[in-house]
Amino acid sequence: MSETKYNQEMAFFVDMQRCIGCHACEMACAECETNxxxxxxxxxxxxxxxxxxxxxxxxxxxxxxxxxNVCPADAIHQDDFGVVHSADTSRCIGCSNCVLACPxxxxxxxxxxxxxxxxxxxxxxxxxxxxxxxxxxxPSQALYYGTKEExxxxxxxxxxxxxxxxGKQEVNTKVNIMMPKGTHQLIIE
Amino acid sequence: xxxxxKTLNRVAFIKALIASFAVIALVLVGSRNLQNFDAAxxxxxxxxxxxxxxxxxxxxVWLQRPSTKLYWKRSMQFLFSKMFIPYMLRSLKLFFKxxxxxxxxxxxxxxxxxxHFLMATGCLLAFAITIPLTFGWINFELKPGDDLTYYTxxxxxxxxxxKLGSMMAFVTFHGLVWxxxxxxxxxxxxxxxxxxxxxxxxxxxxxxxxxxxxxLIAISLTGLGISYDYTFLGGRTYQFMAVIHAIVxxxxxxxxxxxxxxxxxxxxxxxxxxxxxxxxxxxxMAVCPHTKEEFATQTHIDDLKLxxxxxxxDYSKQDGSNHxxxxxxxxxxxxxxxxxxxxxxxGKFFG
Numbered sequence: 001m002s003e004t005k006y007n008q009e010m011a012f013f014v015d016m017q018r019c020i021g022c023h024a025c026e027m028a029c030a031e032c033e034t035n036x037x038x039x040x041x042x043x044x045x046x047x048x049x050x051x052x053x054x055x056x057x058x059x060x061x062x063x064x065x066x067x068x069n070v071c072p073a074d075a076i077h078q079d080d081f082g083v084v085h086s087a088d089t090s091r092c093i094g095c096s097n098c099v100l101a102c103p104x105x106x107x108x109x110x111x112x113x114x115x116x117x118x119x120x121x122x123x124x125x126x127x128x129x130x131x132x133x134x135x136x137x138x139p140s141q142a143l144y145y146g147t148k149e150e151x152x153x154x155x156x157x158x159x160x161x162x163x164x165x166x167g168k169q170e171v172n173t174k175v176n177i178m179m180p181k182g183t184h185q186l187i188i189e
Numbered sequence: 190x191x192x193x194x195k196t197l198n199r200v201a202f203i204k205a206l207i208a209s210f211a212v213i214a215l216v217l218v219g220s221r222n223l224q225n226f227d228a229a230x231x232x233x234x235x236x237x238x239x240x241x242x243x244x245x246x247x248x249x250v251w252l253q254r255p256s257t258k259l260y261w262k263r264s265m266q267f268l269f270s271k272m273f274i275p276y277m278l279r280s281l282k283l284f285f286k287x288x289x290x291x292x293x294x295x296x297x298x299x300x301x302x303x304x305h306f307l308m309a310t311g312c313l314l315a316f317a318i319t320i321p322l323t324f325g326w327i328n329f330e331l332k333p334g335d336d337l338t339y340y341t342x343x344x345x346x347x348x349x350x351x352k353l354g355s356m357m358a359f360v361t362f363h364g365l366v367w368x369x370x371x372x373x374x375x376x377x378x379x380x381x382x383x384x385x386x387x388x389x390x391x392x393x394x395x396x397x398x399x400x401x402x403x404x405l406i407a408i409s410l411t412g413l414g415i416s417y418d419y420t421f422l423g424g425r426t427y428q429f430m431a432v433i434h435a436i437v438x439x440x441x442x443x444x445x446x447x448x449x450x451x452x453x454x455x456x457x458x459x460x461x462x463x464x465x466x467x468x469x470x471x472x473x474m475a476v477c478p479h480t481k482e483e484f485a486t487q488t489h490i491d492d493l494k495l496x497x498x499x500x501x502x503d504y505s506k507q508d509g510s511n512h513x514x515x516x517x518x519x520x521x522x523x524x525x526x527x528x529x530x531x532x533x534x535x536g537k538f539f540g
Binding site: 015016017032033034035036042044046047053057066069070071073074085089090091093095096097099100101102103104105106107113114115120123127128155156157158164166167168169177179180181183186187188189 | 251254257260287298391455456461485490497505506507512513522523528529531532534538
């Protein structure tokens with residue numbers, strides 16, 4: 001409908017080791033108008049009993065999204081920019097297939113509403129040329145939205161990686177994570 | 190044209206043909222060999238048969254998707270089991286609550302539920318009135334010597350009667366007017382949301398989100414036009430009103446299998462998903478190896494492994510376990526731990 005101003009030169013970079021667990025991104029995420037005041041980002045302790053480490057997870061917007069493939073209602077759609085959108089509200093039957101199949105643990109099931117919701121990279125903002133809410137408020141820049149040149153300048157010892165290996169399955173994504181230089185893939189044992 | 194035949198889904202095509210012929214048979218039987226069929230509604234009948242063909246075709250193709258097929262199979266298996274009575278009662282209860290009353294939408298937004306409920310109720314009532322009329326299942330008759338009493342014939346059998354000019358006659362003959370009012374108010378509420386909600390403005394499309402609302406309002410208003418014509422204009426514009434209404438309705442029927450309205454038929458699958466969860470919980474829950482908490486039914490996890498395998502995904506690990514055994518929180522933690530290890534090995538956590 002409205003003309004999109006989605007800037008394809010901008011990209012999302014996540015560095016979960018920088019996450020300080022402040023939850024600012026959660027508060028900001030709830031401001032995104034496509035979520036209806038529900039926060040879609042995940043911040044959780046990795047293993048609270050032994051560590052204070054926290055992690056932050058946005059939707060990685062997979063090139064071949066498992067969530068969309070396993071959806072029995074054909075409710076998850078990937079647009080021309082590679083953004084994997086939240087479930088089509090008229091189609092989603094609330095089966096939770098996507099919630100359980102996503103290798104990154106991203107989609108959320110709103111039980112009462114019988115609806116899956118997930119991060120769509122603040123499409124109301126990114127389609128208007130703005131940055132996603134979470135990336136604008138993250139104080140430690142665990143979440144960063146900008147150009148590749150900008151991130152390379154800011155983090156000279158790191159490299160953006162968008163390939164993951166879960167067991168035998170390789171998953172390539174639109175969103176990058178920052179890894180030590182020379183790394184090409186994150187292997188999840 | 191050749192490409193159309195090449196890409197045609199043969200199973201779906203046969204099922205759609207059977208469904209279409211079944212409708213024709215039902216028309217012939219229900220109208221007592223066309224004796225009670227209203228020829229003025231022929232164009233609507235053709236539109237309806239096309240819609241049935243399209244819906245049956247798309248439904249069949251949809252059911253062939255690996256995950257949909259598995260859900261369908263499991264739902265039927267669980268329903269027609271020794272738990273048939275409790276599951277049927279549960280499904281009926283949910284049918285009234287979530288399909289007819291669409292209560293789940295109220296948890297998404299109250300205004301949205303009101304709008305959707307008005308639209309859906311108006312549409313369902315209109316279908317309940319127009320389909321039996323179009324198929325010749327219901328007709329009205331007068332008896333010799335009494336031209337003031339209308340007799341309602343269902344499948345050619347006399348059911349109830351009412352006096353012309355009575356309240357009953359007013360309510361019955363204006364059935365579609367009430368439907369139009371419900372649909373128009375509902376569609377207007379939904380249009381207001383689409384004009385003012387920032388999230389919807391960003392993601393909506395004309396074909397999927399605006400066209401259905403425009404079509405519903407067009408059907409309602411042109412339908413109301415027919416009533417307005419015979420009530421206030423003495424039928425002077427009847428021809429125009431009737432033709433324009435027929436064109437809009439037939440457009441709607443032809444578009445029914447392709448666009449957003451297909452969700453009306455998909456929605457029933459929600460009952461199957463609910464049943465799947467209930468029976469799955471009875472069979473046992475899956476425990477996440479990371480959080481040590483129950484997070485889904487074991488049946489669901491096992492089935493998802495089968496579905497993903499069919500779709501060409503393989504999340505199995507060298508040690509024989511599977512990434513899908515983890516809960517969503519477990520998966521996020523596994524990713525963070527793997528990232529931590531790589532950073533640790535490199536000797537630098539940041540930079």
